[in-house]
Amino acid sequence: MHDPAGMDVLDLSRWQFGITTVYHFLFVPLTIGLSILVAGLQTAWHRTRKPEYLRLTKFFGKLFLINFAMGVVTGIVQEFQFGMNWSDYSRFVGDVFGAPLAMEGLMAFFLESTFIGLWIFGWDRLSPRLHLATIWIAAIGTNLSAYFILAANSWMQHPVGYRINNGRAELTDIWAVLTNSTTLVTFPHVIFGAFIAAGAFVLGVSAWFLLRKRDVDMFRISARMAMVVSLVAAIGVSLSGHWQAQIMTEQQPMKMAAAEALWEDETSAGFSLFAIGDVENGRNHVNLQIPYGLSLLSTNTLDGKVEGINDIQARYEALYGPGDYRPVVGLAYWSFRLMIGFGMLSALAALVGLWLTRRGRLPASRWPYRLAIVGIGLPFLANTLGWIFTEMGRQPWTVFGLMRTAAAVSPGVDVTSVAITLVGFTLVYAVLAFIEVRLMLKFIRIGPQEEQEPDSAVPALSY
Structure with a gap:
């Protein structure tokens, strides 16, 4: 459906879903990672009774709760869009797609929301051990929630456990959906990415206090913890990313070929560092490579064969019929590289930071602290670009090999309604972003409060 100006319902719907999804995913990795880090800090306090760990638990716990609330609010909008903008998609995949999402809502989200409530209000009502269990159960629920959502998304990337009946995909094997090979490689990659984001956030906030020489001994602890977590997670991201590239x-x-601007089938293919291509004619003018790198990444061998865009296009036309089965090659190529680049910078920052703070030292210069504060954004950029690559690289498919994106959009939606909601959501999300940043900055400036344990050793907490 087009309007006189050439606007397209499909394109607007894709923009709307893309904007709301990317915005929502800014909160998701921080929530996942912070839930575990806060639980770890409370565990350290439970075992040592050192007041620094208690203050850090409550301080970063407040920031975690703000972010969790924003993630819940922004995630609800996506559910509505399935029915409003993508009704044909929902009709086709609802029987399969709805199962893991229902499990996420009824089991995982129930765990995290219920036990977060118990954690907030249970400081002076539950025993220390039981109260500690509430934050761990909430953290486990948060990670389970991510697993079920990724299982649903992975089915779109690699459909399994279904049959086609009367033009709809029907679920035949929920276990196959939950153990999809795509899910098994995507989940650790996303979780490790979340830990890098949470580590960078904790490091940046700690650096802000260290720069101002506030609670130096306490934030030295959180900074070191954050750098260790980020570095270990970066190794995990690299290993899981290698596995994911092979799958x-x-x-x-086609997604892999577009990520490398590889136009023809190649053995002993090099990993492209910088390329200038001619999409219309299917070739590169310039391509700076690491020899054998792509074959090693994709096949674990130096002489492995990697298919090229032109050859895959011809094969897909024979298999699926006439059409352009290439994603936007430039977008896939650069989002893949920038994702890796920002992730490597985060890992490098953690490694350098650990060296600078070895043996209890703290840098005398101000620039490491400032770089740590700016570095908060690096893993968020990497995570966002990773999802852009994942979803855009699958195009023109909504469900790979089964349903094209053009066939998924709602038939009764017009350009005006999508445009109005697109502008509306963008404005609302801008307001929410302002609120989120203001709240975060407010509680960061206030800083950790002094804590006095009552005789019962169960501290009171006021939110």
Whole structure:
């Protein structure tokens, strides 16, 4: 459906879903990572009774709760869009897609929301051990929630456990959906990415206090913890990303080829560092490579074969019929590189920070602290670009090999309604972003409060 100005319902719907999804995912990795870090800090306090750990638990716990609330609010909008903008998609996949999402809502979200409530209000009502269990159960629920949502998304990337009946995909094996090979590689990659984001956030906030010489001994602890978490998570991201690239090469070779601007089938293919391509004619003018790098990444061998865009396009036309099965090559290529680049910078920052703070030292210069504050954004950029690559690289498919994106949009939606809601959501999200930043900055400036344990050793907490 087009309007006189050439606007397209499909394109506007994609923009709307993309904007709301990217915005929502800014909160998700921080929530996932912070839930575990806060639980770890409370565990350290429970075991040592050192007041520094208690103050850090409550301080970062407040920031975690603000972020969790924003994530819940922004995530609800996505559910509505499935029915409003993508009704044909919902009709086609609802029987399969709804199962893991129902499990996420009824089990995982129930765990995290219920036990977060118990954690907030249970400081002076529950025993220390039981109260500690509430934050761990909430953290486990948060990670379970991510698993079920990724299982649903992975089915779109690699459909399994279904049959087609009367033009709809029907679930035949929920276990196959939950143990989809795509899910098994995507979940650790996303979780490790979340830990990098949470580590960078805790490090940046700690650096802000260290720069101002406030609670130096306490924030030295959180800064070191954050850098260790970020570095270990970066190693996990690299290993899981390597595994994910091999699965992607097997299941979605066009996505891998677009990520490398690889136009023809190659053995001993190099990993592209910088390329200038001619999409219309299917070739590169310039391509600076690491020899054998792509074959090693994709096949674990130096002489492995990697399929190229032109060859895959010809094969897909024979398999699926006429059409352009290429994603936006430039977007796939650069989002893939920038994702890796920002992730590597986060890892490097953690490594340098650990060296600068070795043996209890703190840098005398102000620039490491300032870089740590700015570095909060690096893993968020990496995570966002990773999802842009994942979703845009799958195009023109909504469900790979089964349903094209053009067939998924709601038939009864017009340009005006989508445009109005697109502008409306964007403005609302801008207001929410302002509120989120103001709240975060307010509680960061206030800083950790002094804590006095009552005789019962169960501290009171006021939120």
